[in-house]
Amino acid sequence: MRQAALSEALSGFDAVARIWRRRDVFAIVACAVLGLAIAALVLLPVRYLATASVIIAEQEPGANTSAAWAQKIGDPADMESQLLVIRSPRLLRQIMSSPGVVDAVVGECERGRLMGSTDACQRLRTDSGAFIDHVDGRFSVASAGRSRVINISYQSGSPEVAKTLANALTQAFLEDQRTEGANSREVATSWLWQELKQLDQQLRESDEKIQKFRRTKGLMRGANAPISSERLTSIGQQLSQAEAARAEAAARLQEIKSEQERGPTDAPSVLQSRTIADLKQQLTTVSAQLASAAGVLGPKHPSILALTREQAIIQQRLVEEMQSIAASAQKTFDANNALVNSLKKQMDTAKAEAGSATLDEASIESMVRDTEIKRQQYAELYKKASELETERRVLRGSTRLVSLAELPSKPFFPKKIPFLAAGLTLALIFGAGAALLADQLGSRVIEPPVPAAPDASAQPTDAPDVAEAPTIVPDLAEPGIAPPEMTTTTSAASPERRSHLPSVADVSILACLPRLKSLRQMSALGAILQGHQPLAIPHVLRLASEDTDFQHTLHDLVHELGLQQSARPHRIVVTSPDAGDGKTTTACALAEHLAAAGRRVLLVECDIAHARFAEVMALPPSRGWLGALEHGTALHEAVLRTEHPCLDVLPAGAANGPVGDILDAISLDVLLSGLDGYDAVIVDTPLPSQRDDFLAGTDWVIVCVRSDRSLIEPAVATVNKSRALGAIDVGIVVTMTEAEQHATTAPQTTPAPAFAGVG
Secondary structure, three states, X not given: OHHHHHHHHHHOHHHHHHHHHOXXXXXXXXXXXXXXXXXXXXXXXXXXXXXXXXXXXXXXXXXXXXXXXXXXXXXXXXHHHHHXXXXXXXXXXXXXXXXXXXXXXXXXXXXXXXXXXOHHHHHHHOOHHHHHHHHHOOEEEEEOOOOOEEEEEEEEOOHHHHHHHHHHHXXXXXXXXXXXXXXXXXXXXXXHHHHHHHHHHHHHHHHHHHXXXXXXXXXXXXXXXXXXXXXXXXXXXXXXXXXXXXXXXXXXXXXXXXXXOOOHHHOHHHHOOHHHHHHHHHHHHHHHHHHHHHOOOOOOOHHHHHHHHXXXXXXXXXXXXXXXHHHHXXXXXXXXXXXXXXXXXXXHHHHHHHHHHHHHHHHHXXXXXXXXXXXXXXXXXXXXXXHXXXXXXXXXXXXXXXXXXXOOOOOXXXXXXXXXXXXXXXXXXXXXXXXXXXXXXXXXXXXXXXXXXXXXXXXXXXXXXXXXXXXXXXXXOOOOOOOOOOOOOOOOOHHHHHOOOOEEOOEEEEEEEEOOOOOOOOOHHHHHHHHHOOOOHHHHHXXXXXXHHHHHHHHHHHHHHOOOOOOOOEEEEEEOOOOOOOHHHHHHHHHHHHHHOOOOEEEEEOOOOOOOHHHHOOOOOOOHHHHHHHHOOOHHHHOEEOOOOOEEEEOOOOOOOOOOOHHHHOOHHHHOOOOOOOOEEEEEOOOOOOOOOOOOOOOEEEEEEEOOOOOOHHHHHHHHHHHHOOOOOEEEEEEEEOHHHHXXXXXXXXXXXXXXXXX
C-alpha cells in the first residue's frame, strides 16, 4: 500500500510535462474561470460590516471575588448564555425604541427592493415580528477566540445602517445588564440595613450592662485585659528581661575571671572591645618595628629605646583597659541583680491583686463573649451593606463596553484580493484538470508509432577500428543480454577519448583505484592485519583525500568521463554487481574530488537497503527523498548541506511504512527533474529488476568491480542490465587494486582478452 502511494507521488512529476503539452487547453480554461471570478467581483452587491465589542464576566469595582464569581469567569456555559441573551427577541424589540434604528432599517429594506411595492418595508415600523425577522439574519454575535470578548456585528449594504444597528444592540445589552444588577442589589441592601438596626440596639444594651457591672465591682480594663492582669503581665515581662540580663552579666563576669590565669586578653568579651583591638594592633605594629630595628641597631640605640618605651606604654594601657572592662562587668551584674530582686517583690504584689479580680472577671466573661459575637456580626453586615450600596450607586454591570462600532470604510464582501486569489486558484486547478483530461483522452485516441527493430544482419561480423565504429543501440526487448558484436560505446564523442584504454566485454575500464591502507601502521603485524580487515567508509574517505595516487586516479577518471571538457550538467550513476565492491566509497570520493575542484556537486543516495550517507557525511536527521515523496513536498527541501560549500547530499531517508521495491516504480530522470543548479549529480544506487527506463537521461553509468573477484560474469551481467535499463555510456572502475595491478592500469585476476570473450 505504501509502495503504491510512493509510486503515485512520483508519477506527479510527469503531470507538469502533460500540462505543458496541453497548455492551450490549460490557458483557455484558466482564463475562463478567472474571467468568471472577475465578473462576479464586479456584479455581486457590496456588503459592509460594522462591529462593536463588549467584555463579560468582569469583576465589578468594590466587589470581593467569590468562588461563584471565579467559576463564572471564563466559563464556556456563561459565554454561551450571554450570546443567547444578545440574540434574544427581547433585546431586538428594545432596539426598536432607539432613535434612528427603525428609519435606518426601513431605508435599507427599500433600497434592497429594486422593483415592487414597499409596503412590506413600511410594515417594519409597527410589526415587531417582521422587524426581528428582517434584522436577525444580518446580526452576527460571536466570542473572540478564547477570550471573554463578544463581537456584535451587523451586515448591510449601507455603512451607516451597519454602524447604527450594531451600536444600538450593544447599548441595549449593556443597559439591560446594568438594570438587572441594580434591582437585585437594592432589595439586598434594604434587608441588610434593617438587620443592622436591630444588632445596634442589642449591642448598646449589652455594653451598658457590662460597664455597670465593672463600676459595681471596681474592675477597670486596660487596652486588652483588666489593669491588674496587664500589670502582672508587664511585671512578668520585665522580670524575664532582668533575669536574662543578670544571667548574661554573670556569664560575662565569670568568663573574665576564669580567663585571668592564662591572660584576660583571650576572653571573648575582652576581644569584643574596640579599644582593646586598636591597642593590640598598635602593640603589634610597634613590636614589628622593634624587631626590625633590633636586627640593625644595637640595644642602646635611641630608636630602640623609644620603641621599647612605646611598647611598655601600650601594654600598660592594655592592662588598664582590661581592668576597666572587668570592673564594668561587675557593676552591670550588681545592677541587674538588684533589679531582679525588686521586680520579684512587685510580682508577688501583682499576683495577689490579680487573684482577687479573677472571680469578678470570670462572671462577666460570658457577657463579653456574646457582645463580641454580635459586634463582629454587626461589622460584617455593615461592610456588606456599604459595599452593596456603593455598587448600586456606581453599578455598570458585569459587562462593560470595549469599543463601539465605527463607520466601515472598506466593504466586507466581496474583498478584492481574497476573491481574486480564490479565483486564480480555481483557475489553476480547473485549467490543470482540463489539460490532464485532454492529454489522457488524446493519448487514448492517438497511438504512438512502434519503432522498427534494428537489422542485425546489416552489422559487420568483424569489429572495425574503434574510431570508425558505428553507433549501436542495445536491444531492450531482452534485458540482461548484450550483443556480442558490440566493440565500442554508443557515444559518438567518447571513442576518441577512450580508444587507448583496455576493455571488458566491449566496455572500457575507466580507472583502477588503489587499495587504501591506514597511515598509522605501527608494526609489521599491524600492517598484515590492516590488509585483511575492511576499513570504515569515513576512514576510507579520509585516507583517500590524503593519498596522492588515489587523487591522481580520480583526476584521470574525471577526464575519462568528460567532466572537464563540458560545461553542461552531468548525471553519473555508480553501481556494482555485489555488495562490498566499493560503490558507495567511489561515489563519495568522486563527489568530494569534484567539489574540491570547485564544481557544484549533488550526491544522491538510492541504495535504500544499505543507506549510509547519514553516517558517512555526518548529516543531521532528515526524512530524505523517501519522506519528501511520502509527504508530497519538493525534493530540493530534503537536500542537506555539508561542510564543503560545493557539495550537497540528498539522502534516502526513511518512510513511515514499508517501501518495498521502490526503485521499480521510479526513473532517475523523473526523480532528479527538479534538482537543478549543479555541475554534476552523482547517484549511488543498485539496479532495479524491472523498470526499463530507470537509467534514461543519465550521462554515465559506472560499474564498480573489486580487483580480487575471480569471476567477471557478474560485472558483464551488470553492464548488460544497465544498457537494458536505458543507459547509454557504461564504464568499469576497478576498485581496491594492489600497487603492481595499479601500475598496469588493468586488473590482473583475469586477462583482458578473456573478459572480452565473456561478452
